[in-house]
Amino acid sequence: MTTAVLSIGSNLGDSHAHLRAAVDRLGTSVVRVSGIYQTPPWGDSAQPPYLNAVVLVEDRTASARDWLTRAQACETAEGRVRDPDRRFGPRTLDVDVIAVWADDGTPVVGDDPELTLPHPRAHLRAFVLVPWHAVRPDAELPGHGPIAGLLTTPDVAADIAGVTLRPELSLESME
Numbered sequence: 001m002t003t004a005v006l007s008i009g010s011n012l013g014d015s016h017a018h019l020r021a022a023v024d025r026l027g028t029s030v031v032r033v034s035g036i037y038q039t040p041p042w043g044d045s046a047q048p049p050y051l052n053a054v055v056l057v058e059d060r061t062a063s064a065r066d067w068l069t070r071a072q073a074c075e076t077a078e079g080r081v082r083d084p085d086r087r088f089g090p091r092t093l094d095v096d097v098i099a100v101w102a103d104d105g106t107p108v109v110g111d112d113p114e115l116t117l118p119h120p121r122a123h124l125r126a127f128v129l130v131p132w133h134a135v136r137p138d139a140e141l142p143g144h145g146p147i148a149g150l151l152t153t154p155d156v157a158a159d160i161a162g163v164t165l166r167p168e169l170s171l172e173s174m175e
């Protein structure tokens with residue numbers, strides 16, 4: 001069995017629908033979904049704000065690689081088109097594998113470019129840490145420590161003011 005934290009984000013098309021579709025596709029593996037937050041674009045400012053959330057998932061049969069496959073299947077289903085010239089550019093749906101834990105709670109770590117775990121930029125991203133902290137305040141990002149502490153690092157703290165809960169856009173009904 002593995003458990004994982006996935007980050008979902010969208011800033012093109014009907015973003016709320018794309019996030020709902022991702023949660024729907026993840027199906028019975030979904031243990032918990034955060035609220036939806038409106039967030040300023042990170043890494044490439046010339047694009048619309050995003051809607052972001054995190055999804056906690058669990059599956060007796062899934063390997064870490066299976067979570068990447070499922071994440072990419074969600075992106076493809078929502079018409080994700082990659083622009084090679086804009087690494088952090090706009091998208092209908094982005095699903096990142098933030099961290100994975102084995103059955104015994106051991107974090108899965110690795111630097112394979114196809115699946116780097118934990119996600120190499122998660123500790124810098126308020127759009128990941130704020131929703132994750134809201135549903136799991138005691139969580140730790142493997143290799144980086146408690147996420148509550150990461151929220152106070154200068155780069156992340158500077159971004160938190162722009163991260164706004166959109167309570168009217170709940171994903172809860174998809175659990």
Ligand SMILES: Nc1ncnc2c1ncn2[C@@H]1O[C@H](COP(=O)(O)OP(=O)(O)OP(=O)(O)O)[C@@H](O)[C@H]1O
Nearest residue numbers: 087088094096097098113114115116117118119121
């Ligand atoms: N933890 C991870 N989660 C998702 N993709 C990963 C991860 N580690 C490596 N990758 C690889 O990253 C490649 C680029 O993914 P993608 O286009 O979604 O990146 P991005 O969302 O633009 O940027 P970022 O990874 O910073 O969020 C994918 O081909 C995937 O194999």
Ligand SMILES: Nc1nc2c(c(=O)[nH]1)N=C(CO)CN2
Nearest residue numbers: 009039040041042050088127
């Ligand atoms: N706010 C926000 N910014 C981003 C996001 C995202 O999901 N939310 N995803 C990106 C892909 O790397 C790049 N920038």
